[in-house]
Amino acid sequence: MADDYLDLNQVNQAKGEVTLPGSKSISNRVLLLAALAEGKTRLTGVLKSDDTDVMLAALKTLGVRIVQLNHDEYEVEGINAFDHSQFPQTKADIFLGNAGTAFRPLTAALAVMGGDYYLHGVPRMHERPIKDLVETLQSIGCNIEYKLNDGYPPLQINTSNLNVSAPIEIEGSVSSQFLTALLLVSPLITRKTQQDIQIKVKGELISKPYIAITLNLMERFGVKVENNNWSHFIVAKDAKYQAISHLAVEGDASSASYFMALGLVGGGPIRINGVGKSSIQGDIKFADVLVHMGADIQLQDNSIEVRGHKGLLKAFDMDFNLIPDAAMTAAVLALYADGPCTLRNIASWRVKETDRIEAMHKELEKLGAIVSSGSDWLRIEPPKHWRTASIDTYDDHRMAMCFSLAVFGPVGVRIMDPNCVAKTFPTYFDVYKGLVA
Numbered sequence: 001m002a003d004d005y006l007d008l009n010q011v012n013q014a015k016g017e018v019t020l021p022g023s024k025s026i027s028n029r030v031l032l033l034a035a036l037a038e039g040k041t042r043l044t045g046v047l048k049s050d051d052t053d054v055m056l057a058a059l060k061t062l063g064v065r066i067v068q069l070n071h072d073e074y075e076v077e078g079i080n081a082f083d084h085s086q087f088p089q090t091k092a093d094i095f096l097g098n099a100g101t102a103f104r105p106l107t108a109a110l111a112v113m114g115g116d117y118y119l120h121g122v123p124r125m126h127e128r129p130i131k132d133l134v135e136t137l138q139s140i141g142c143n144i145e146y147k148l149n150d151g152y153p154p155l156q157i158n159t160s161n162l163n164v165s166a167p168i169e170i171e172g173s174v175s176s177q178f179l180t181a182l183l184l185v186s187p188l189i190t191r192k193t194q195q196d197i198q199i200k201v202k203g204e205l206i207s208k209p210y211i212a213i214t215l216n217l218m219e220r221f222g223v224k225v226e227n228n229n230w231s232h233f234i235v236a237k238d239a240k241y242q243a244i245s246h247l248a249v250e251g252d253a254s255s256a257s258y259f260m261a262l263g264l265v266g267g268g269p270i271r272i273n274g275v276g277k278s279s280i281q282g283d284i285k286f287a288d289v290l291v292h293m294g295a296d297i298q299l300q301d302n303s304i305e306v307r308g309h310k311g312l313l314k315a316f317d318m319d320f321n322l323i324p325d326a327a328m329t330a331a332v333l334a335l336y337a338d339g340p341c342t343l344r345n346i347a348s349w350r351v352k353e354t355d356r357i358e359a360m361h362k363e364l365e366k367l368g369a370i371v372s373s374g375s376d377w378l379r380i381e382p383p384k385h386w387r388t389a390s391i392d393t394y395d396d397h398r399m400a401m402c403f404s405l406a407v408f409g410p411v412g413v414r415i416m417d418p419n420c421v422a423k424t425f426p427t428y429f430d431v432y433k434g435l436v437a
């Protein structure tokens with residue numbers, strides 16, 4: 001039975017060493033890429049969590065042979081989607097929880113390859129938009145139907161009849177995962193239509209560093225995409241994914257943000273192994289926010305060491321569009337700032353695991369902060385009078401993880417439903433407890 005809550009005591013210090021679990025964004029992309037490729041790929045450092053479990057289970061249901069060699073090591077036997085245009089299993093009911101990185105790319109892959117597939121998730125997944133991706137796929141001949149509400153999962157996918165006669169247009173302003181999904185399947189589209197594919201982004205592309213991860217990993221599997229200023233992409237007609245003998249998944253840079261923050265407010269030193277300056281994940285740039293707030297950060301190729309100092313942190317007013325996930329960590333650090341802090345350009349928070357602007361607003365207020373917010377921003381005045389609080393987490397792993405940082409004031413906190421961290425970091429609170437005193 002899930003624990004209802006977890007009481008975290010007030011603490012003064014944090015130090016120690018952690019090794020990060022694998023990156024969710026990389027794990028789910030490489031599982032799919034390896035499944036589509038020709039040949040066997042060995043993946044190490046794969047994240048073990050709800051989001052990756054649903055991707056693994058979906059691929060197995062679709063008939064992909066995946067052997068677990070060790071706890072975080074898998075061998076994936078690619079189906080060679082270029083010679084076999086469908087998955088071995090052409091009819092399936094696929095549950096994808098609340099994993100955007102599984103739902104959006106698999107929608108694109110299954111719609112392009114065709115079959116008889118029902119894709120669904122938890123109730124919140126059925127409130128998260130997918131219209132922009134579905135409309136783009138329909139515009140090139142995919143057969144997708146909404147089963148509950150227009151614009152949202154669940155989806156029924158049937159056999160496609162691809163027809164691409166102009167650049168494929170995709171909206172970029174709601175989630176970058178729609179463009180990621182289209183890019184990941186673009187070599188399948190070129191193969192089926194026997195032509196180069198052009199992709200044009202409509203609207204302002206958000207969360208660009210996640211597109212960089214997509215392009216980087218596609219290239220590792222043998223497909224180089226031409227990127228013209230993040231708005232126009234070209235994929236050549238001979239594009240094809242080739243297996244890689246071994247790919248090591250980096251540690252998760254968004255998960256690193258909590259430990260980096262602990263090193264700052266808790267004094268440190270905290271050493272974080274698994275990501276560093278060679279990372280392909282945009283969230284590594286969270287280090288710049290912490291340096292602004294007063295952290296001393298040493299970035300090695302594959303590790304980070306963080307130290308803080310006594311006293312208040314420097315307040316910030318910043319655009320967080322490039323690091324929407326690590327941005328939540330900054331919102332909680334605002335509790336210890338020397339003035340009001342503003343997070344800007346975070347509209348995508350409203351359509352994630354919960355409405356994160358509303359959730360963050362409510363929960364920071366419970367601790368005594370004075371908070372205001374708008375459609376795409378959040379402003380936090382640090383508490384003058386702290387209050388003890390039960391923090392509701394809204395089934396959002398990041399709400400639970402970032403509010404574990406709210407214990408450096410004069411009070412402890414109660415985290416409701418702490419097991420929601422299983423979405424990306426099931427052992428988070430055990431690791432956390434080993435660092436704070």
Ligand SMILES: O=C(O)C1=C[C@@H](OP(=O)(O)O)[C@@H](O)[C@H](O)C1
Pocket residue numbers: 024025026100101174175176177180206207210324325348
């Ligand atoms: O592509 C990815 O791996 C992700 C993209 C981001 O979503 P948006 O593009 O919707 O901001 C991010 O918030 C999510 O956790 C992972």
Ligand SMILES: C=C(OP(=O)(O)O)C(=O)O
Pocket residue numbers: 098099100101325352353398424
């Ligand atoms: C937004 C997130 O997840 P998803 O991949 O489901 O979009 C997240 O992990 O913060």
